[in-house]
Amino acid sequence: MKKTLALFLVILMVVALTACGGSGNSGNTAADSNGGKVNIVIVNGKGEIASQWEQAAKDFMAANPDITVEAVSGAVGETVNLLDKLTASGKTVTLAMMSPDSIVNKYKDFGIDLSGEKWNQDTVYGVKDLSGKIAGFPFSIEGFGLVYNKSVVEKAIGGTFDPYSINTRDKLKALLDKIQASGVKYPVAYQTENWSVANHYSTQFLNQAEDPNTIVEQLKAGKFDLASNAVWNGYYDTMDLLVSKAYNKYGERPLGKYYDDAHLSVGKGESAILFNGNWAFDSLKAVSGESFGFIPVPVDNNPDNPLNNKIAAGPTNILVINKSATAAQQEAGKKFLNWLVYDQKGQDFLVNQAQVISAFKNNPNKVTNPLGVAIGEAVQAGKTLPFSSNYVKVEDWGNILAPDIQKYIAQKESRADLAKAIETYYKNQH
Structure with a gap:
């Protein structure tokens, strides 16, 4: 798309x-x-x-x-x-x-x-x-989440893997540790293109409302405080884990043109997980016949939180x-x-x-x-959240907000500054 x-x-x-x-x-x-x-x-x-x-x-x-x-x-x-x-x-x-x-x-x-x-x-x-x-x-x-290489993950856990069992951030960390213990030095290959980190990953917080447009309208009115919002912070807590030097292949230099390399790494089984959508299969299958699936992106440590148990999907x-x-x-x-x-x-x-x-x-x-x-x-089982990118101006998120998100990933901008950048953008929307 x-x-x-x-x-x-x-x-x-x-x-x-x-x-x-x-x-x-x-x-x-x-x-x-x-x-x-x-x-x-x-x-x-x-x-x-x-x-x-x-x-x-x-x-x-x-x-x-x-x-x-x-x-x-x-x-x-x-x-x-x-x-x-x-x-x-x-x-x-x-x-x-x-x-x-x-x-x-x-x-x-x-x-x-x-x-x-x-x-x-x-x-x-x-x-x-x-x-x-x-x-x-x-x-x-289409949908997006944490794409995983099934054979690598099942080798690490020693059996059949249910992706919906990873319904807290701590369970995700425990899975990354198991993958690492199985001999995979960097379980995550996190690529940081603007569309990926911005209008895909960073819009997921909108799904805390039944209608994501509700939050968009609150942001435009200057009535939604990102810095104090648990869900908004939760997604960045999870991102911090995924892009960390401990687990991410590119952790030492998190920003770069890693799209192709990330897919090669996960496709070959040299890494196990990347954040992407179903469109990524064309890149993955070019190197491997392995099976792949999606793990929901956990936002906190409450296993009953619907956000931890569903995948973003929609037109x-x-x-x-x-x-x-x-x-x-x-x-x-x-x-x-x-x-x-x-x-x-x-x-x-x-x-x-x-x-x-x-x-x-x-x-x-x-x-x-x-x-x-x-x-x-996931669609058939009712395990989907709205495709959050559909509720934003994707060009703006990719061009205006992505640089701030990338600076945050590179630890060159604070989370408070990132919150302010997003709020300022929305206050200027009419």
Whole structure:
């Protein structure tokens, strides 16, 4: 979703043109101006599934011959730029993929109300806009926590490992000690990219409220004191443990470009644990066929605290229908969303081809990625917390707040200063 922040070239993939060819239309055609056909532009922000997206568009058109789709794919993390670029060029994008926070921030006036759509009966993950209406179709579910190498951990404890047994910080420390005693010098490989330490790890405190937006609003009003908040402090107490010289491979120099090395280390079993999401499997599997899973990030030593027993999971990419599209185009967009949920080929595309964790309980397919399986099982078991990144402006957290968090990790900034930096940022939000 968001892992590669460098700019990429936009790849335009025109999957089909009208049978009569010719016009290279932009997707603005009304339903009755081309022999009853409707032309729509659909934007995919997940560049790694570009070819699968192209095939899905073809399969959808085969089932809906009155709809012509121009499917456009961009690189991971570049959805917003791609949508802006197409809009600036004069195209009306009917269906756009974006991050969930976009519909309450940059694109708050973009989408139509999808609350009445049938698929809401089959998911709890529809994303609401500022008015409380469902405007975002949950395309993919992702989650994050402490990724662990199963074989390394089970060797260390001498048996089968239940990741949910690590439901206090002290139990996590005891596990790290056991791993170390088994011959693994540094149990943790903690990489410190801005998106990881900021809009993923450091937003988890928002989940202490039933609705994370509650705390966001309190922060904006200057009415939430981070420095005295036990949960906020608890997550940094746990981070202190994870990045420490005692357990972290990079503890002597905690800041650096360690993403690839961390995955190699955990993939090979030279380390056992890193903080990341299910998207990390592509990097892990490149070096190892081992099994991997998730340990919840413990925030304190109360084993009954729900925060210690669940994994952050939720929609990380949503599809939104453009209110500026024609009524016919909007209806075609709705048909595509229903196709993803209820058509056998749509279901297959979502899970088996795109390897996306479905948000819909009626989808019979399961991803094969073991980290995806772990997230899917957590979803089914009700062991998930909200995907806290969805409640912040991820670009701001990555660009404005991450440097302070990185300074804290490097022990060049106090926790009190970090609290002040986050509070100051929110007081300037309107």
